[in-house]
Amino acid sequence: xxxxxxxxxxxxxxxxxxxxxxxxxxxxxxxxxxxxxxxxxxxxxxxxxxxxxxxxxxxxxxxxxxxxxxxxxxxxxxxxxxxxxxxxxxxxxxxxxxxxxxxxxx
Numbered sequence: 139x140x141x142x143x144x145x146x147x148x149x150x151x152x153x154x155x156x157x158x159x160x161x162x163x164x165x166x167x168x169x170x171x172x173x174x175x176x177x178x179x180x181x182x183x184x185x186x187x188x189x190x191x192x193x194x195x196x197x198x199x200x201x202x203x204x205x206x207x208x209x210x211x212x213x214x215x216x217x218x219x220x221x222x223x224x225x226x227x228x229x230x231x232x233x234x235x236x237x238x239x240x241x242x243x244x
Contacts, residue, residue, distance in 0.1 A: 142170065147201035150175045151182050155189040 150168050153159045154175055161172035170178075182200040183189075 141203075142174070144198060144201050146170065147178050148196045150178050151187070151196055151201060152194070154179050155182070155187070156194050 146168055150164055150170050153164045161175060164175050185200050187200040
């Protein structure tokens with residue numbers, strides 16, 4: 139699916155599931171193809187959107203981009219480094235204690 143901003147997705151969702159306009163009307167108003175509108179509506183319903191709720195509530199999670207596959211972000215790599223550093227800081231005192239326990243037994 140091509141990238142469309144969240145506002146356009148929310149508008150299409152409103153037109154499709156709340157106002158129940160047909161696909162040609164939605165395409166004329168938003169420029170989104172019927173298959174794209176159907177995909178947006180399906181994903182919103184999967185993510186918990188309730189079209190029967192009054193007043194209707196469209197949350198960002200209903201229309202935002204989903205997670206993407208591929209190389210993890212560099213920020214995640216940085217978080218992993220910080221976590222590894224923290225774990226290393228914990229492991230060193232444990233190793234010292236074990237070494238002290240072993241030498242005190244001897």
